[in-house]
Every structure is written in structure tokens, then in C-alpha cells.
Amino acid sequence: MKTPSELRYTEDHEWLRPEGKSARIGITDFAQDQLGDVVFVELPEVGRDVKKGEAFGVVESVKSVSDVFAPITGKVVAANQALVDTPELVNQDPYGQGWIVEIEIADDAEVGALLDAQGYTALQEGGH
Template structure:
């Protein structure tokens, strides 16, 4: 299981990374493994605003449906359209090609309040 140290993490298993002023969001390696084969990703609409902790997207595996929450407050600035045809990218490359959406953050400092890799790894391993 990978826990890249250049990312921030949420209790609900999203990762977040600041990139050119936008917060890129995906799900952790632990989350994709727990979900199993991802078969559908419901992407948010561009321009949609959300507070930190609000559901913005959903990921469906054969087994279950799981909401994806905004790690920080902001506005959806980009979505990964490739996932419409290739939802399995979430399983294969959760930290790169499997990103889900990008947020224009209201307050970039919110990102700092999220968990670092070591804290998240502890949380994920205690859950399994």
C-alpha cells in the first residue's frame, strides 16, 4: 500500500495536492483497494461550489457506492473526463491518472489542516 508523502489526506480517504493554485483531489491507494474494481465515477459539474466535507463526486465499485468529499472549500475548476471511459484508472493509478477533480480553494490554508501521510497511514491501517 502506498502513502506518498507529498500529499495531504482526509479521514474519508481522499488525497489532496496543491498544483498551480488548484487543489487536485483523488482517492488513496487504501481506498481504491478497499473498494475493489471501480466501474463508474460520477463527476461533479464545473463551477459547483462546496464546503469542506461536502460530497462532490461518487465512485462505484461492483460491491458498493462511495461518496467523494471536498477536502477543502472551493469551486470545481476541472474534472477528469478520462474516468468516464476508464474508471479503472482509479485502481491502477490512484495518485496520478486517476485524479478526480480540481478545486479552486477559498482558503488554501485549509489544506495544511489535513493529515500528513504518516497520520493517514496510521488511520488506514487501524481501520483494516
């Protein structure tokens, strides 16, 4: 299971990559593996304000439905429209083409408070 060291993570298995004023967000390799084949992703509207911990999207596999939670507070500035027709990108490339949204960072401290790769790995090993 890949856990890139440059990313930040949540206990709900989302990752976050800060890119200037905003951050890309997706679900982790561990999360996509647990879900299995992703067949549908419900994306939020661009422009929507989300609060840290709020469910803003849904990833559905053949068997299950999982909420995606906002790792930070902010405005959704982009959603990965490629997932509409090719939701399997979440399985194939969870940290790259399988990204889900971009959120404008409202509070840098929230980013700093997220888990680092080591912390997230420890969480998985601890039995999530």
C-alpha cells in the first residue's frame, strides 16, 4: 500500500496535497483497496463551502457506498470531472488522476494538524 511522504492524511482515509492557496484531495490507496472496484463518484458542486469533517462526496464500489469527508474547511474550487466517466481512476491512480476535489485553504493550521505519512501508516497498522 502506497503512502507518499509529501501528502497529509485524515483518519477517514483521505489524502491532501497543498498546492499554494488550495489543496488537492482524494482517497488513499488503502481506502480504494478496501472499497474494491469503484463504479461511481458523486462530486460536489464547484463553489460549495465545506467544513472540516463534512461529507462532501460519495465513492461507490460494486458493494458499498462511502462518504468522502473534507479534511479541511474551505471552498471547492475544482472537482475531477474525469471521474464521471472513469471512476476507476480512483483505483488505478488514487494519488494522481484519481483525485476528487480541490479546496481553497481557509486556515493553514488545519493542514498542519493533519496526519503525516508516518502517522497515517501507524494508524493503518494499528487496525484503523
